[in-house]
Amino acid sequence: MSGAKILWVDDEIDLLKPHILFLKGKGYDVETCNNGYDAIDLVAARQFDLVILDEMMPGLTGLETLPRIKELRPMTPVIMVTKSEEENIMDKAVGSKIADYLIKPVNPNQVLLSIKKNVHSQQLVTEQTTADYRSEFGRISSSFADARTFADWVQIYRKLYNWEMELSESTDPGVREILSYQKNEANNEFAKFIKNRYLDWFAKPDDDTPVMSQNLIRKKVFPVVDAAPKTTFFLIDNFRYDQWRVIQPVLHSLFEVEKEDFYCSILPTATQYARNAIFAGLMPAAIDKIMPDLWLNDDEEGGKNQHEEDFLRRQIQSQGKGYSLFFDKIVKTDSGKRLIENIDKVHNADFSVIVYNFLDILSHARTETQIIRDLAEDEAAFRSLTRSWFEHSDLLELMRLLAERGHTIIITSDHGTIQVDNPVRVQGDRATSSNLRYKTGRNLGFNQKEVFAITKPELAHLPKSNITSTYIFAYNRDFFVYPNNTNQFVRYYNNTFQHGGISMEEMIVPFLVLKPR
Template sequence: MAAAAKRLLWVDDEIDLLRPHLLFMQGRGYHVDAASNGDDAIELVRLNGYDLVLLDEQMPGRTGMEVLDEIRRLDPRVPVVMITKSEEDRTMTEAIGRRVADYLVKPTSPRQVLSVVTRLLEGGQLQQQVTAREFTQRFREMLGDRNAVRGWRQWSETYSELVDWELRLRDAGETGLLASLETLLDDFRREFCQFVCEDYGHWTSGAADRPPLSVDVVPQYLAPLLGPDQKALFIIIDCLRLDQWRSLLPLLEPIAQVEEALYYSILPTATPFSRNAIFSGMYPDGLAERLPGWWGFEGEGSLNATEAELFREHVQRVAGRELPIHYEKIFDAGDGEQMLRRLPSHLSQPGVTALVFNFVDLLTHGRTESSVLLEVARDKEALRALTRQWFERSEAFTAIREAMARGIPVLLTTDHGSIHCHRPATVFAKRDTTANLRYKFGDDLRAEDPSLAFSTNDEKVLRFPAGRAATNYVIAREDVFFVYPTKLRQYQARYRGSFLHGGISPEEMILPVALLTPR
């Protein structure tokens, strides 16, 4: 059955002069009703459902703006295109403020009108068709390149493209193609994990060709902002995946120029290691030397208690001089409100203000413990949506707007991402083994399936300090989480489908670092 023609209402006191336009639109398959005054137009809207209204702004009797208000009352969702002879900014601003879908200035050609109507009524379908066609072509190319030899740059570029395709397919409503994309991502993730297992030890031992790592974030990306008398805002949003970051861009781009780069988190991809590495510029062995007693794995919170001190020393080394440093960690709205009260004073002084926001990490961990959070953050798409909703109303976004208003650059990044884990992997261990689900250290520790874990007994590969009792280090690959054979069913029921971090996957390791400058 053929789809019903889209219904248009064209309102203009000179409607007889627009007959060629009406016939042109009818010839393109649209049903077009016409009205020469506001009262008739309102009555037609009351009696009929329209897909779009073309409305003259200057008419005798009821003005276009008055008719617009009445149309909004009768049908708030119908798109209205305002057509006027006036090119004054005031008229355009008022129309946009009243939520018109578009704005045309007379004289208009039939093709101008068709272009606007097509974009508003058919744009989603056309976008879906184009996206599907482009993805199908690119999918075949990427499928053929699966076994290509890649360096770290190519892995970053490929993962970035896969993330963009997921967002594009979602936006276009092409959910049917997402299964093909997920299959490709599974293959990519498997090969990426193998690449990291083979090359990570070279990166940490000083290989010339290695990706920027957590230890490089401050010297490579923040240091260029630390000139004499310069001010900078440094924001870390804990546990932010690349796809979550990309979902925030539409909020940031209207107020800031955004320059994005990608870097790799060190292993394990967990806050005690990755975020400490950012703030200190040190691997765990350097931290253990700098902070005797730090190396203990008693809990993530205690292991990050010295970030402010480490960051101050790191910036001084990088800048070659002492700089004022302000550091705050924000866990909840109360912390955020207090931070915002202090922020104007901090930003008025030269130096660096560093802010750590823990909401996304708390959300990611909390969904495992809360059935409510599990329901609302069921998958990647839901997690992105929640992240965007939080960010839009967050103190982080407010702080960025404050910096942009003052002309102060912002460096925004994260310490690690997370991976949606679906597969349990059995490990055999003694009682001294650490409790983390994506990485474990302990004596006589091994994975039942070696292909699902990166295992080593050489602490130098991970740049861990020597002398610890643990002799084995096991880090999960892909989307697995570790379980013990004695608690297999308990762990499967509790953690299957959780977003976890600490392991090896592109979602956890390939991370955004973005420079925001005022528009």
């Protein structure tokens, strides 16, 4: 932490020699001068990490010197030292963006503390955060074996991603590698948990069975709508907990978080299955049986999510709700602008539902466009890109307008997404589905140890395109490849963000309820 270059400006600098020697003994490079004019010349000539500036000096006072220093070096922190505690002097100093102020007489430790706070704060924070994570590593790992319920895995998932956010600024590559290893270990254990428990949630539901896609609206959304005069439900495709964490500060001035919750996406964690189940309030097999004209299997041509509004209206009616409904799907930029122009349509409905597809589009663009890959090369970069998009999006403007109109808003997704890097070979015929994280078909060849196979789709309430249909799901960061053209396929899809399979990122979906401030 030593080596920082400091300029100390004081007309009585000779009396401060003990302080200067103390700082030099701590490894700081300290330069001094005794007036504002020399200080300005020095700051213009070289870069300092911090300036300590006396407020009461003959000639140019500290308050007169300060704006000239900030004009030359706007990012250099300045500590003001003053004999006076008069409020107007402090107001002027704070208004000029000082980093800190000290009241004379100062002692060396006071100065040192202020330097650390203003020069080394990020380093100190990351060092402490790294130490805290290393001390908790063992407790987190031991919690994998103790996790018995979906709620237990939610807590593990939150903890791991909270640490990832905390450690994103760490300069220690070793600790990031440890966290990556621990996330991988957690997802392997989570996959075992899902393999052992998933079908039981349908066959033998109990108090530990999580809320899932097919009962999300009935159990979590309708109670919010019943309690609020106006509710707008945003379903953002591919939206994950860590992405919520990065956009939450942007929304802080508009909304307060009433509830931060989670639910479990059904398998496959793909839009066709999970989103249709949400809006229909039914599992895919039931949709296919009750409304065969509105369901298309993977091997059938046509749009797979064309009837969400029809499904939702049917669910509202079946639950005896008398809400007036507004429904829209935003898949292009001009659609968002048009919705803002027609904000009254959203406001006038009791219950508005808006599907926002941008993150899904961004994931696909990242797969297909090299420049987007470069911009979002890993999860941290993808989060940063998500926040940048959100800050300038029509979605944020729409939420701002709704906050002004007193709307409660719900934010969730139909599934998350995971960055894949481990190819797993499977075989299938031409009718096999194309998704990289799950496959369904009648002639699938696979290694039982590498996948979660459901050979009786009816047990998972999934439709069958033929009598011998099987579903298989990829674990963790795996993705399916065929034996032919494997290398080309791997080069194209390695490190892309995909969904459809089994991982905490895909299945543990955030559910947020926000109230306007």
